[in-house]
Amino acid sequence: MRKTLGLLAAAFLALLVTAGPACAGTRERLSLDAGWLFHLGDVVPPAAKGHGMSYGGAKAGNAGGAAATDYDDSGWRRLDLPHDWAVEGPFDPGENASQGYRPRGIGWYRRYLAVPPSDRGRHVELQLDAIATHSQVWVNGIVVNRNWSGYNGRNIDITPYLRYGEDVNVIAVRVDADAQEGWWYEGAGIYRHTWLVKRDALHIATDGVHADPVRQGDRWIVPVTVDVESSAKVARGAEVEVTVTDPAGRQVATGRARVQVGALESSTARLELSVRQPTLWTLQQPALYRVRSVLRDKSGELDRVDVQTGFRTVRFDADRGFFLNGEPVKLQGVAIHQDHAGVGVAVPESIWAFRLRQLKAMGVNAVRFAHNAPAAEVLDLADRLGLLVMDENRNFNPSPDYLPQLTWLVRRDRNHPSVILWSIFNEEPLQSTEVGYEMARRMVAEVKKLDTTRPVTAAMHDGLFGDVNVTQAVDVAGLNYQAWAYDRFHKAHPTQPMTSTEDTSAYMTRGAFESDRAQHVLGSYDDEPSDWGATHRKAWRAIAERPFVAGGFVWTGIDYRGEPTPFEWPSASSFFGAMDLCALPKSAFWIHQAHWVKDRLVVKVLPHWNWAGREGRPVRVMVATNAQRVRVLLNGQPVAEGDVDPIDMVTFQVPYAPGRLEAVALRGGVEVGRDSVETSGAPARLVLTPDRSALAGDGLDAVPVTVSAVDAQGRPVPTANLPVHFELQGPGAIIGLGNGDPNSHEADKGSDRSLFNGLAQVIVQARRAGQGGLTLRATAPGLQASSVVLDVTAATPPAAVPEAGPFTKIGGWRISPPQGDRPDPGTAPSYGDMNTWGWGEPPMKQDPDGPTWRIYRASFGVRADRNDGRARLVFRDISGRAEVWSEGVKLGEKTDAAPGPLSLQLPKGPAWRTLNVLVQAQAGQESGLVGRVVLEPAGP
Ligand code: GAL
Numbered sequence: 001m002r003k004t005l006g007l008l009a010a011a012f013l014a015l016l017v018t019a020g021p022a023c024a025g026t027r028e029r030l031s032l033d034a035g036w037l038f039h040l041g042d043v044v045p046p047a048a049k050g051h052g053m054s055y056g057g058a059k060a061g062n063a064g065g066a067a068a069t070d071y072d073d074s075g076w077r078r079l080d081l082p083h084d085w086a087v088e089g090p091f092d093p094g095e096n097a098s099q100g101y102r103p104r105g106i107g108w109y110r111r112y113l114a115v116p117p118s119d120r121g122r123h124v125e126l127q128l129d130a131i132a133t134h135s136q137v138w139v140n141g142i143v144v145n146r147n148w149s150g151y152n153g154r155n156i157d158i159t160p161y162l163r164y165g166e167d168v169n170v171i172a173v174r175v176d177a178d179a180q181e182g183w184w185y186e187g188a189g190i191y192r193h194t195w196l197v198k199r200d201a202l203h204i205a206t207d208g209v210h211a212d213p214v215r216q217g218d219r220w221i222v223p224v225t226v227d228v229e230s231s232a233k234v235a236r237g238a239e240v241e242v243t244v245t246d247p248a249g250r251q252v253a254t255g256r257a258r259v260q261v262g263a264l265e266s267s268t269a270r271l272e273l274s275v276r277q278p279t280l281w282t283l284q285q286p287a288l289y290r291v292r293s294v295l296r297d298k299s300g301e302l303d304r305v306d307v308q309t310g311f312r313t314v315r316f317d318a319d320r321g322f323f324l325n326g327e328p329v330k331l332q333g334v335a336i337h338q339d340h341a342g343v344g345v346a347v348p349e350s351i352w353a354f355r356l357r358q359l360k361a362m363g364v365n366a367v368r369f370a371h372n373a374p375a376a377e378v379l380d381l382a383d384r385l386g387l388l389v390m391d392e393n394r395n396f397n398p399s400p401d402y403l404p405q406l407t408w409l410v411r412r413d414r415n416h417p418s419v420i421l422w423s424i425f426n427e428e429p430l431q432s433t434e435v436g437y438e439m440a441r442r443m444v445a446e447v448k449k450l451d452t453t454r455p456v457t458a459a460m461h462d463g464l465f466g467d468v469n470v471t472q473a474v475d476v477a478g479l480n481y482q483a484w485a486y487d488r489f490h491k492a493h494p495t496q497p498m499t500s501t502e503d504t505s506a507y508m509t510r511g512a513f514e515s516d517r518a519q520h521v522l523g524s525y526d527d528e529p530s531d532w533g534a535t536h537r538k539a540w541r542a543i544a545e546r547p548f549v550a551g552g553f554v555w556t557g558i559d560y561r562g563e564p565t566p567f568e569w570p571s572a573s574s575f576f577g578a579m580d581l582c583a584l585p586k587s588a589f590w591i592h593q594a595h596w597v598k599d600r601l602v603v604k605v606l607p608h609w610n611w612a613g614r615e616g617r618p619v620r621v622m623v624a625t626n627a628q629r630v631r632v633l634l635n636g637q638p639v640a641e642g643d644v645d646p647i648d649m650v651t652f653q654v655p656y657a658p659g660r661l662e663a664v665a666l667r668g669g670v671e672v673g674r675d676s677v678e679t680s681g682a683p684a685r686l687v688l689t690p691d692r693s694a695l696a697g698d699g700l701d702a703v704p705v706t707v708s709a710v711d712a713q714g715r716p717v718p719t720a721n722l723p724v725h726f727e728l729q730g731p732g733a734i735i736g737l738g739n740g741d742p743n744s745h746e747a748d749k750g751s752d753r754s755l756f757n758g759l760a761q762v763i764v765q766a767r768r769a770g771q772g773g774l775t776l777r778a779t780a781p782g783l784q785a786s787s788v789v790l791d792v793t794a795a796t797p798p799a800a801v802p803e804a805g806p807f808t809k810i811g812g813w814r815i816s817p818p819q820g821d822r823p824d825p826g827t828a829p830s831y832g833d834m835n836t837w838g839w840g841e842p843p844m845k846q847d848p849d850g851p852t853w854r855i856y857r858a859s860f861g862v863r864a865d866r867n868d869g870r871a872r873l874v875f876r877d878i879s880g881r882a883e884v885w886s887e888g889v890k891l892g893e894k895t896d897a898a899p900g901p902l903s904l905q906l907p908k909g910p911a912w913r914t915l916n917v918l919v920q921a922q923a924g925q926e927s928g929l930v931g932r933v934v935l936e937p938a939g940p
């Protein structure tokens with residue numbers, strides 16, 4: 001018998017182990033992106049009038065309108081995040097040019113969320129990576145967050161507000177995108193990822209691991225701090241073990257520390273690990289190390305966090321600029337905003353990878369994410385690709401409502417080897433005032449509390465020489481468009497390092513070589529600087545020739561929506577990029593490539609060679625190359641030759657004749673490579689060129705496909721501007737389209753897009769759990785169609801929170817005092833009486849007494865999808881006899897006094913109902929609404 005019991009116990013234990021919560025102790029990071037409901041426009045709750053509504057509305061959990069738990073969202077649109085509603089909208093000349101003439105407005109999101117009872121006692125955090133622009137978040141009708149920036153993430157502990165089991169939770173988010181923080185396109189909505197992170201009550205805090213290697217003399221140490229916090233009910237102790245693993249997966253250092261954390265408190269474990277001769281993180285070989293922190297107690301592993309970091313030193317020198325690992329590196333930088341063709345600001349990570357690879361190909365080694373924090377995954381990419389990052393805070397404001405944005409940025413990003421410079425602001429008019437200085441001083445101090453290894457800058461557009469100015473509060477002086485001041489500042493402040501934080505601002509339309517201001521077209525010979533900027537070449541010369549200027553950041557690497565300077569409507573996106581909105585190269589791409597790429601030949605001949613009607617007349621030919629000299633051949637015959645200025649490049653006038661134009665790059669008189677363009681005929685066939693031929697079927701991976709046209713001989717037609725229609729078959733979708741024309745008003749969504757100067761882009765994304773061939777077909781009237789098959793490979797999608805639907809629980813019950821006689825079913829508490837009638841939620845059990853009566857009264861909203869006359873009003877358990885009344889009508893009754901359920905059909909009726917449930921106790925028996933009262937949809 002004993003043995004049997006023992007076996008049974010063992011079996012039960014095994015069951016617990018296998019059937020219990022998947023990883024009771026350890027962290028689950030679940031994507032919350034799928035299954036949101038969206039409503040464009042505000043939902044204004046009815047104004048509170050009268051005592052009952054005012055009193056009720058002031059209580060935790062009772063938010064009104066679309067924030068209410070039981071709000072009827074049955075007509076809302078279902079979608080998956082990330083989502084930018086602005087890019088779905090039309091162009092409207094009445095809207096703001098700076099925001100790309102897109103309506104923004106206000107929108108609401110709701111997400112239902114079931115949490116299993118096994119999660120009771122765990123710590124549950126809602127992470128919102130960014131929402132444009134102001135937002136408010138409620139969980140179960142309780143406001144849990146307000147935020148005043150479209151660029152910072154929020155990590156919200158929602159543990160106390162959660163309901164478990166069938167009682168589904170609801171997250172509501174109101175997004176105010178009428179608020180603007182920039183003069184560029186900012187998008188609208190929950191445009192970055194969302195997560196639900198479940199951990200043990202004792203766990204490692206979000207962004208709580210700081211592990212940034214430092215060199216001390218000839219040895220490397222990794223000072224590690226691990227913040228541990230607890231939502232447990234009692235103090236707990238644990239051990240933190242940290243291991244550092246090299247790029248090959250070998251453990252190179254390990255250490256342990258103990259923490260003791262009080263209930264609802266936090267504590268920090270500190271370790272110092274030493275690593276011998278690590279492989280350095282360099283731009284060419286960005287070696288990444290993993291730092292794993294594991295939290296354990298006697299019961300086993302409680303939590304684990306991996307961060308990626310790298311071993312490298314950074315230093316800004318007042319005379320010699322920037323040094324990486326002791327070697328001088330000129331910052332060949334670009335500034336970029338975050339929107340992309342087709343997708344707005346909801347940019348998949350794989351499209352970011354494409355954008356950054358394009359920049360890297362251009363010779364860029366530094367990126368300034370202007371003027372705000374990028375998504376976390378973008379910095380991971382920068383680490384992996386070997387790009388340096390100037391990491392910028394959005395709002396210049398050290399007040400308690402705003403400083404946390406800076407704190408969040410530094411805590412999140414301080415392990416990244418790519419991040420070399422913090423920027424507290426861009427171009428602030430207060431920059432040379434005492435107020436500006438005092439504000440900056442406080443923000444710099446905040447950064448220094450969290451990271452002492454990287455300098456701080458601020459991008460100033462004047463005021464460098466004011467008596468009091470922000471250069472005095474920062475480590476590195478940041479100059480926007482002040483090439484005139486480079487020498488003067490260096491002379492006046494010979495010990496302060498400086499960099500250009502922004503320069504150039506020159507215009508170009510991709511593929512256009514003649515400016516036509518009436519048509520809002522700007523030519524691509526790099527001779528269209530803005531009034532305040534300089535050409536790409538001039539701006540770079542001023543930096544390149546001064547070793548004390550650490551480098552520069554071209555405005556911009558890639559075009560962005562909004563700021564269509566020097567034009568306004570109908571132009572809707574920028575002309576500044578070295579690449580267009582699709583990240584397809586303009587001439588400036590090749591010019592900078594020639595400036596910046598040192599380890600391979602660059603030779604690019606510009607423009608195209610389709611100049612019908614210009615025969616015999618000179619066409620300006622520019623060759624962008626890092627070779628010394630160039631010979632130009634037209635149809636095989638030499639027509640020009642000249643030395644190349646390494647910054648200005650070389651330009652010739654070549655009389656036009658159709659055919660083949662070639663640029664032969666020469667070094668020491670010997671050909672080292674060549675590039676050519678060829679006159680083409682009418683477009684005959686479309687060509688689809690995907691950036692990659694396979695994509696992962698994880699619901700995230702996306703591939704940009706370049707669309708072009710060729711003539712009957714297969715030669716590209718760079719002047720083709722013709723409409724193209726797309727069809728996609730297989731496990732995926734077209735998520736956006738673009739063509740880089742700043743004047744285009746074609747939709748970013750849908751299946752049609754014109755070629756602009758020969759090119760367009762379609763972005764396709766694989767479906768979650770997708771697999772097989774994804775066929776993209778492009779057609780255009782009169783042209784041979786083209787199709788391409790992309791291979792969607794099986795991939796494990798990120799673990800996700802299952803989708804859930806609304807659960808209508810009737811709550812907020814008032815309970816009348818006991819009465820000897822059956823009361824009138826219409827009885828209600830008297831006006832303003834918040835005390836004589838009680839308050840409660842099931843289980844509501846009254847002690848056994850005589851055969852008394854009580855009324856249980858509650859009001860509730862009936863969702864449209866439950867107001868069909870078929871929904872069931874279910875009382876899970878009533879103890880006593882009961883009559884159910886609503887709006888003066890008896891819906892049904894329970895005649896048996898023994899505890900039991902009651903299920904009634906809810907007739908069609910108004911959206912707002914009040915229930916009066918008359919319960920008559922059975923003498924000597926508990927009475928009341930013991931089980932939940934829910935409104936269930938009619939069965940299938
Ligand atoms: C700068 C500003 C950028 C952009 C640029 C255009 O002053 O920092 O955000 O507006 O001008 O030239």
